[in-house]
Amino acid sequence: MTTCRGWYTSGIWGCFGAFPAFGQLTPAGGHSRFGERRRRVCFVTETNRPVMxxxxxxxxxxxxxxxxxxxxxxxxxxxxxxxxxxxxxxxxxxxxxxxxxxxxxxxxxxxxxxxxxxxxxxxxxxxxxxxxxxxxxxxxxxxxxxxxxxxxxxxLEETARQLDEVTVRAEKPLFLQQPYGTIVNVESSVLTKGSSVLEVLERSPGVYIDRRNNSIGLNGKSGVMVMLNGRLIRMSQEQLVNMLRGMSANDIEKIELLNTPPARYDAEGSAGVINIQLKRNRDQAEISLTGGYGWGGKAAASAGFARNVRRTGLYGNYSYNYDNMNMNWFSASDHIVPIFGGRSRSGFLSTIKPTQQSHNLNIGFDTKLDPRFSFGGGITFNRSHVKQRVRNDATYHIENGKVISLDADVKGHNRWNNIIVSLYADRQISEKSQLRIDADYLHYRNRFPTTAYSTMMDQYGNPPGPNDTILSPWQRGESGSVIQAGVVKMDHSRQISGKLKLEAGLKGTYTHTRSASGIESLVDGEWVGRAAATNNIVMNEGIGAVYLSLNAQLLKKLSLNAGARYEYASTRMRDPEKDAVVADRKLGKLFPAIFLSWKLKETSDLQLSYTKRISRPAYNDLASFVVYIDPTGMETGNPLLRPTITDNIKLGYNYKGYVFSLVYSHDRDPIIRYQLSESLTGDYLVLSPHNMHYFKSFSLQANLPVNVTKWWSMSYSVNGGWRKFQLSHTKYPATGSFWGYTANFSETFRMPAGFSVELSGWYNGPAYDGSKKADGFGMVNGGIKKEFTKNRGSLRLSVTDIFKTLRITSYFGTVTEEALDLSSKVTFSTESGIARIVKLTYSRSFGSTGLKGRRADGAGSKEERERVRN
Known part of the structure; x- marks a missing residue:
């Protein structure tokens, strides 16, 4: 789904407004030469052959x-x-x-x-x-x-005895801290059933979902790598957000938010890694049905099973999701519009009504041929489509006295299919040595046709210009892409001694992508294409990686995990119709990762880590496409984007589950999307991604779980601190600094008769995203659950955005002078900001109670339960 992109779906002067923001700004001023420093078109090549x-x-x-x-x-x-x-x-x-x-x-x-x-x-x-x-x-x-x-x-042999009734309760807390980040045990939340994966992520500590631009951030930064069962999801941020919106959280076991991943993970993702783990329960079946309403109807259904047949385990789950949504944004702006002959003051209202349906299927098997050798595989399939209608109404007051009105109706149907096939083999070479080989294949296909009809008239009923390709009332477009990727990796681990463990591995990835798009205008009864609005790109990318990691118990209370990962990437993009190379770049780099952990007491420890990571430009951001927005502007990619290199230093302290961390992060050439510049001819605005010069942050992260009584538990998470950035793509380079923060809370009450209640919420403070500024925003959610006796399932009622507060106000023109002297204020209202979303979910499990990640009440000693919590 596209909320602020495509045919008339946005006013160029504000919809794309920003990550939340506020702070002190220091424009460089004048005609500083800062922005004129040039870099070569291709990336800096760092083959580092001797290092390799x-x-x-x-x-x-x-x-x-x-x-x-x-x-x-x-x-x-x-x-x-x-x-x-x-x-x-x-x-x-x-x-x-x-x-x-x-x-x-x-x-x-x-x-x-x-x-x-x-x-x-x-x-x-x-x-x-x-x-x-x-x-x-x-x-x-x-x-x-x-x-x-x-x-x-x-x-351990399973019992054949069937229990009449067993009460199962999750022992693990909703948020669990580990040295590399936070684990979200989604089944510990009353609000999980009936939610989408995107909604669960939005309620997670430090995660930021920008619903205006369909992007994901972590701990105040973009550049997040999202994985499914440890495998990278290779698609654009917009397509990824749509897929997660259609995935049911009923199928998710946990989500790992890793802001400092170790060397065995890909170095991709300057802000960190989000790893979504699907359920693989044994001898268990589960069904779930959801119905609800916000502005429009909501429905979801899921079913899952897992079964052991001798030495083979089979598992699978299917989910369907239907969501009829409504959102809108209003922009008030002032800027120069050359096509209208001068400066314009305008008001722009866009109402977006998408209806999304999605199907998700995950099946697989694990088999053990002998005690030392096992292999398995699985298929994950996603099919989604969004029918979207957008109504745009605008009025332009031109300084020459003209008043121009715009009335536009845009329709689109976005369809995509995604399939991932995975195989693995695991060999226990000896009691101290293990080898694992994984092979994955991904195939992704997307098609998005659109049609737009608009009328633009002055106060006398006359069109503002000739019926050419720009001002034609009828516009239609077609875009599609196919992504194929193959991944093979090998991981070896060896327990050299009780104090020393070695991990090493190799990985190779090859990706082939083809994308084509174009816009046609109805002129004098014929559909006419425009060369400037046609795109046909083929990309081939290969990435080779090797890593080495050492786990050592240096002293009785001091442990070390030290590793390094070397990656070499070669990317080539070309336009087959023009027989032209769009980009040809190579980059080789070493990414160290060092973690020290000091056990102070049984209930506390101290951790220190350093990691280096990279965020490569997304394919859609690199492609030199052109998308018509309205007569005042265009959207395009930027083939000159450079990758972001990030250094992170983290000091953490853990005491009885209370976690405090100080994190310093330095991003070189961070990528910022939806930034403004002028066209080469200076007659319209261009919306495209750019690199900032740098982004620095110094943050305090705290996670505070509190068990008030046996029936009342709570958790609070805060991530905030000082940020500083420098812009180089704007007309006048500028430096800005601000205090940014995010906060999450969760309160759970366990009541008699199988009832439980949860109240949760989150807030993102004011912040900046490039030259865009936004005020703070957040929401409060609530839910109640009833567990029926005799294993007859549970019923959940949830309310999203109880106080209808999810409205986001953003600004252009507050950091430094924008292209064509633009200044604007945009208010974006999500569906829950218009109408509360209420859902009712019934779920039931069948079969063995041996749920992964769950334990029966009273099982084990108190010390062991506390160890699980910590």
Whole structure:
């Protein structure tokens, strides 16, 4: 869905207004030569061949050396799996003395089924594993030496007994802090059922959804890489937002918000990584039905299953989403309009009414051929379409006395299909060594035809100019794109000793993209195309990467994770019709990632990290297309965009689940979208992405979970601090600084008779996005849930934007002088700002209660439950 793009969908002078903003501004003033500093058309090539050779040689040497062992330590670890090969999370692992079965120590398996014991004296022991839905089992007695022991994989048999009624409650908090970022356990929220994935993201700490421009930000910055089950979603921000809007949150297990990812992740994403993990429950089925209303009707349905058949696990889920929306924006502006013969004051009202339907299917399998070898695969399919109608009404008061009125009706039908096929193989080479190979294929297709009819007349009923291609009442357009991508990667890990673990890997990605678009105008009864509004681009991109990461226990309380990732990218874009190369660039760079963790006490630790990341320009931003907006302006891409390089330094402190972090971030050449400049002829405005010179931020991040009583829990998250930026694309370069912040809160009340209530909200403070400024905005949401007895499901009622506050006011012309001396104020109202959105959802689960990420009440000791929370 396009809210502020395309045929007459926006007034060039304001709709594209900004990330929220406020602050102190220091225009460079005058005719500074700052903006005249030029860079070469192609990216700076940093092949770093000597560095690359040294890095690969070092990788091979370390891998070879790993075979010779390491430092001794009394560490006992292993993994717990089900008969189908799936990890068994949150199971009790009790260490008992073999001689008399006296209890020694307890641990809890994590989400991957891993258990760990440290500080155990040498001796003979037994491990006892237990979990609801599985048979409590003891291992044979074993000898633990000073060198430690890797227990490998232990298979825990499932119970055949069917329980009449089991009450299951999520033990994990809604927000869980980890060294690399925040984990959002979406099922812990009353508001999850019936929501879209986009709505869940919008309620998550530090995440910013710009619904005007269909983009995603994290911790006050753009340049976010979004992944699905650890695989990069390779599509434009606008298309990605539409896909997430159509995905049901019922199918999501958790969302990882990683602002400082380790070296094993792609270096892409200067602001960090958002990884969406789909459910893979075992021996479970679930259905969910949702109905609701805001301005228009809402409906959703989903069904999922998972089943173990001997050593093979099968899973799948399907969801459908229907959303009839309404939004609008109003712009008041003042700027020079050469086509009208002078300065103009105008008012522009745009009403957008999109109706979206989407289908999402995810199926897959995991099979274990023997205790050391497993493989699996899956298919994720998304099909969506949006029928959209836009009504635009505007009045222009020209300084020469003319008054021109615009009445436009725009219709469009945006369709896209997305399919991802994935395969993997996992080999346990030895008790201390593991190899995994993944292969993915993505195919994406989009088609978006539009038609527009508009009338533009002065106060005497005369058109403002001739019936040419610009002022023709009838306009039609066609755009489409096909993206194909193949990814192969190999990851190897080796536990050299109890204190030292090595991870290394290789990855190759190849992407082929074809995009074509064009605009035609009805002139003298014939459809006439315009060369300036026609685009046909083919892009081929290859990215090779190699990484090395070392996990070391330096001291008893001090641990280190140090790694580096080298990536080399080659991108070539060409226009096959013109036989012209649009862009041909190569970039090789090393991205280090270092994490230090100091365990101060059992309940507190200190963390220090440094990471370097990159954000490459999106394909749509690079393509030199031209989109007709109205007679005063055009939208286009920018083939001269440079990638953003980001350095992050983070100091974190964790005390009993309370997390505080200080983060310094420096972006070089950050990419800012929807910025204004003049055309080469100076007769209309051009809307396109540009690079800022730099963006610096120093932020305090805090997450404060509080359990007031057994029935009342709350969580507060704040991310805010000082920001500074410098613009170079504007008429006069300018420097600005401001204090920006975001805040989230969640209150959960567990009531008698199976009722629970949640109140949550978020607020984004004033901020800047390039030369655009916006006031702060936010919303408050509420929900109530009823759990029925005898496993008969649950009923949820949710209200989005209770106080109808999601209105965003943005400005052009406040930082420095804009192109054609534009100044404007734009108020954008989302659907919930017009009408509260109310949804009712019924959901029910069938089968085993062995939900991944869930535990039965009272299972395990209090210490273990606290360990899960922290």
């Amino acid at each position: 050779k040294t890095f690969i040689l070092y990788l091979l040497l370390v891998l070879s050396a790993s075979a010779h062992g390491g430092v001794a330590d009394t560490l006992l670890s292993g993994r717990l799996h089900s008969p189908g090969g799936a990890p068994v999370p949150f199971a009790n692992a009790h260490l008992l003395r073999a001689a008399d079965t006296v209890f020694v120590k307890a641990a809890l398996t994590d989400e991957t089924g891993l258990y760990r014991f440290t500080g155990i004296p040498p001796g003979k022991y037994i491990l006892r594993f237990s979990r609801l839905g599985f048979v409590t089992t003891d291992t044979p007695p074993f000898e633990l030496s000073r060198q430690g022991r890797d227990g490998g994989i232990f298979v």
